[in-house]
Each structure stands twice: as structure tokens, then as C-alpha cells.
Amino acid sequence: MEPEIKAKVFISCGQQKDTDEVKIAHEIRERLEKLGYEAYIAVEERTLKGVKENILNQLATSEYLIFIDFKREQLVTKPEETIHRGSLFSNQELAVASFLDIPFVAFQEEGVKKDDGILKFVQANCIPFKDRSALPDLVTKCIKQQEWKSNWKNELVLERNEKEFVDTNLQINANGQIILKPGRFFHVEAKNLHQRKIASNCYAYFKGFKDLSTGEETALETVESKWKGYMLPNATILPMSSRYFDAFYVFHDAPNQLRFNLFADYSGYYPSISGPGDFEMTYVVVSDAFRPATAKLQLHLGERLEDISLRKSI
Numbered sequence: 001m002e003p004e005i006k007a008k009v010f011i012s013c014g015q016q017k018d019t020d021e022v023k024i025a026h027e028i029r030e031r032l033e034k035l036g037y038e039a040y041i042a043v044e045e046r047t048l049k050g051v052k053e054n055i056l057n058q059l060a061t062s063e064y065l066i067f068i069d070f071k072r073e074q075l076v077t078k079p080e081e082t083i084h085r086g087s088l089f090s091n092q093e094l095a096v097a098s099f100l101d102i103p104f105v106a107f108q109e110e111g112v113k114k115d116d117g118i119l120k121f122v123q124a125n126c127i128p129f130k131d132r133s134a135l136p137d138l139v140t141k142c143i144k145q146q147e148w149k150s151n152w153k154n155e156l157v158l159e160r161n162e163k164e165f166v167d168t169n170l171q172i173n174a175n176g177q178i179i180l181k182p183g184r185f186f187h188v189e190a191k192n193l194h195q196r197k198i199a200s201n202c203y204a205y206f207k208g209f210k211d212l213s214t215g216e217e218t219a220l221e222t223v224e225s226k227w228k229g230y231m232l233p234n235a236t237i238l239p240m241s242s243r244y245f246d247a248f249y250v251f252h253d254a255p256n257q258l259r260f261n262l263f264a265d266y267s268g269y270y271p272s273i274s275g276p277g278d279f280e281m282t283y284v285v286v287s288d289a290f291r292p293a294t295a296k297l298q299l300h301l302g303e304r305l306e307d308i309s310l311r312k313s314i
Contacts, residue, residue, distance in 0.1 A: 005193055006038040007150050010059055010102070012093040013068030015043065020132055021070055027136040028066065035143065036150035037064075042093055055093065060291075063154050065097040065104035066139060069119075069126065071111050086112045091119070098122045105142055107135065152240065153193040156202075156287060158295035159242075160188055162311035166228075170251075182252040183259075186310050187228050187244035188295065190285045192237040199237040202287040204245035206260065207294075209273060210280040223269045225283075226261035233263045237287075247283065247297070247310060248273075255305040275301025280313065 009032050015022045029039040040058050059065070069086040076083050086108065095118040097104055106119070108126035119126065127142060129135055164187060169180040192199040204225040210217045224233035228244040237243055246261040256275035264270070273279060279299040286292045296313040 005151050005153055006036060007063035007148070007152055008038040008040060008058075008061060010062040010065045010093070010097070011039055011041045011068075012065060012090045012097075013042070014070040014072070014087040014090060015041075016070075024132060024135055025068075028068075028139050031136050031140045032143070035140070042089070056096065059093065059096050059100060059102070061155075062097075062102060063152065064148055065094070065102050066143075067094045067097075067104055067106040067124065067126075068135070068139075069106070069108040069112050071109045075113060082111060083113050084111050086116060086119075091117045094118055094122065094124070103146075103148070105139075105146060107139065107142075149195055152195040154197070154290070155193050156199050156237070156285060156290040156293040157191050157193060158188055158283060158285060158293050159191055160247075160295065160297055160310060160312050162309055165308075167252075170249075183249050184252065184255075184305060184308075185228075185249040186247045186308070188247045188283050188297070189242050189244050190237060190293065191242040192239055192290075194239050194290075196239050197289055198239060199287045199289055201234045202237055202243075202285055203234055204285045205283065206247070206262075206271070207282040207284050209271065209282065209299075212278040212280060218271065220271055221269060224263040226263065245283075245285070247281070250305070250308065252305055255308060256301050256303060258301075273301075276303060276307075277301055281310070 011025055011028055013021065013025050015025055025041045029041055032039040042055060067090060069090060071084040072087060074082060074084050106124040106126040107129055110128055110130045129138055166185045168183060170183045172179050172181045190202060204227065205222060206220060206225055208217065208219040226246045227235045228246060235243060248258045248260050250258060258273040260270055262269060281297045281299050284292050284294045298311050298313050300309045
């Protein structure tokens, strides 16, 4: 059973100790999860490694952002008002989200200096709030009014149905005569989980394999694989759609010898894999609009056609 697709919301807000900010952040996360989203609460990082591995990685894999600008130190007191600065870390996260073109909704506590820092340039149109205890309700109400959807990801993924294969006849040149020889193709599914964005110029690659009995790993040169029923190396995948590429095929009378459909006229590019045995196969798809999608698949080869299995690694 495939996992449920959930859009991830990056919650960017202050979490000062001895305040109600941590409690509010967790309440907002619970509300978002009830609406069907995955939610991540950003925490302050003190090291460059922590920022790269946590904050930047989480932002890069988020579909939406909620920006909450809590009051910090007092900047100046005017006769008519007291002005505070906002959250430095939250403003930095909003700047990165804007660069990544992540849709966001912004909330700002009354008393924070308006149009300060990055807010001046991204036209955030912050929604003001005064009562912190009412903020989770306000966030929930605003999210419902947005055109946000919870059932998509800004991602290209590779899937494999281990029961899927196609039997067909292949034309073979045998001593100058063209004959038909039955073969079985095994495919990998490339799925575009974005609700609007097209995955263009998609190229599929067999990156390498590992013999699980010996632990020996073999890296392969970059050579394009063939898409199922398609004659060009680059393909397009429409939003919320998918297409398949050839992982490998076998002839019915030689089921323990893998064969590959590659865009290459040099025999040295074609890997040699035969069974019986167990292997870990690594495939990757790159495109113009998404991060590379990688899958590690477990291959079992026996002596019979029915022995072949190709499934995602656990």
C-alpha cells in the first residue's frame, strides 16, 4: 500500500523559553495535521551544519510556509506607540522560502516594526494579531481560506509495483533473418506529485548495482535509459501524472540474464548482470523542474521467469 501523499507546511515562528511560543507552535501543528498536512516546526540552530541539515533541507522539501513574527526586544518608544523588532530567525527562513518560491501566509504580532527586513521586499501583507492564545484558530481559519491543498508534493518520485511486467515479442536479427522472440520487460514508475508544475526534460538512468551476496558495488557511467514505448531519451510528465521507463528486460528462454534498453551504440555501456542472485539496483530520474528522484530496488534472479522479482528496498 502506497503512503498517503501529504503537503508539508514549514512553521516558522519564535520559540523563546519561558514563553507560550512553544505551546502555540505545537497547537498550530496539530491543527494542520487535522487538515491533512504534514507539519514541521522550525527550531533555532546554532551551527552551520544544523542549519544545512535541518532548516534548509526542511524548507527545500516543504510545499508551504507559515510565518509568525513574534515580538522581540523593544527598539524605540514613541509617544503614540512602542515598537519592537521581530524574530530574526523567522525572517531569515522567510527569505529562503521566498527564494525557493514557496507559497506562504504571514502573521505579525501587534507592536512589531512593520515592513522591516525581508518583509519590505516580499510584500508579505502580514495578518496582525494581538491575542496569542487565539493564534491557532486564526491560522486555521486563514489556511482554509487559501487555495492550499494537502494532497500533493513538490516532488518527483520513483515507484515500483513488484507485480508489474509486460510480455511482448522482440524483433531479433538471427543470422540475417528477423525473428520474433518473446521477452519480459520490467519498468519503474516516475510520478510527478506536483498539482500544477510540469516535469519537463526527464531523463532516466541506471546508476549502478550491488551484489548482495558479495557486497561488491558497481557504478555505471551516465547513459540514458529508454522510456516505455517512447523513442526519445527525454520525456515530459504532466502534473499529478506518471510514466514508466525500462528498468531491464529478459528473454523468456534466458530469464537469468538481464538486458537493458539504453541510448548507446557502445557495448561497453551495457552492464552484465546474471543470476541466480540478489542485487540492489539504483535508478535515478533528473528533470528541469525537480530535484533528482532516486530509488533503490531489490532484484532477485532465479532459474525461471517466474523467479524474477523487482521491488523497492525496505
